[in-house]
Amino acid sequence: MTAELIFTRRFCMGHRLITGSSERCAIPHGHNEYVRVTLRPAKQARLDGHVNMILPFAEAKARWHGFVDEALDHSLQLSETDPLLAWFRQNEPQRAERIVVTPGDPTTELMAALMLAKLTAFLADQGDILRVHEIELEETPTNTVRLGGNPQHYLPVVNRPAKDCWWNRPDQSISDLP
Numbered sequence: 001m002t003a004e005l006i007f008t009r010r011f012c013m014g015h016r017l018i019t020g021s022s023e024r025c026a027i028p029h030g031h032n033e034y035v036r037v038t039l040r041p042a043k044q045a046r047l048d049g050h051v052n053m054i055l056p057f058a059e060a061k062a063r064w065h066g067f068v069d070e071a072l073d074h075s076l077q078l079s080e081t082d083p084l085l086a087w088f089r090q091n092e093p094q095r096a097e098r099i100v101v102t103p104g105d106p107t108t109e110l111m112a113a114l115m116l117a118k119l120t121a122f123l124a125d126q127g128d129i130l131r132v133h134e135i136e137l138e139e140t141p142t143n144t145v146r147l148g149g150n151p152q153h154y155l156p157v158v159n160r161p162a163k164d165c166w167w168n169r170p171d172q173s174i175s176d177l178p
């Protein structure tokens with residue numbers, strides 16, 4: 001028997017897809033998204049008959065929901081090749097820090113994988129008590145991406161070491177650009 005902890009958070013984001021795969025999505029627009037994560041204990045163990053918790057819910061989700069609330073909520077997601085990035089850096093450098101910079105278009109598939117990697121990094125840094133089994137990212141009420149397994153096998157190849165990619169670092173970073 002496998003116990004799972006499932007946490008859901010809502011956040012608001014803006015993005016655009018510039019590669020032409022969905023032309024109407026090339027105009028900046030936003031969504032109210034839900035991210036739902038399913039966590040499993042790294043080691044299965046019997047409840048102790050006293051505390052009867054894997055980990056208090058608040059403790060298990062605090063860091064992850066802190067990242068969603070402070071780094072993702074009301075952020076703008078842009079591809080690292082998007083010319084809007086240079087515009088923000090030049091004209092509104094402080095607001096440029098609120099931009100999630102992604103390797104290629106910030107699609108739901110990519111964001112689910114980046115978020116899975118970030119949560120994996122948080123949980124490892126918190127002592128490897130819990131592991132991510134699955135992440136679901138609901139972009140709209142009609143479109144959801146579900147992802148499980150090792151995100152490193154799914155993420156696009158980038159030309160810098162894994163440790164230099166924000167999604168692998170257990171911190172609030174959302175960009176690697178200086």
Ligand SMILES: Nc1nc2c(c(=O)[nH]1)N=C([C@H](O)[C@H](O)COP(=O)(O)OP(=O)(O)OP(=O)(O)O)CN2
Nearest residue numbers: 017022025029031106107108109139140141142143
């Ligand atoms: N495979 C993907 N396709 C699309 C993505 C994506 O992330 N992955 N994203 C978009 C756009 O962001 C768009 O805002 C949402 O897509 P779309 O289904 O075209 O629009 P609706 O949610 O309004 O669709 P309804 O079925 O009418 O509700 C496009 N494609």
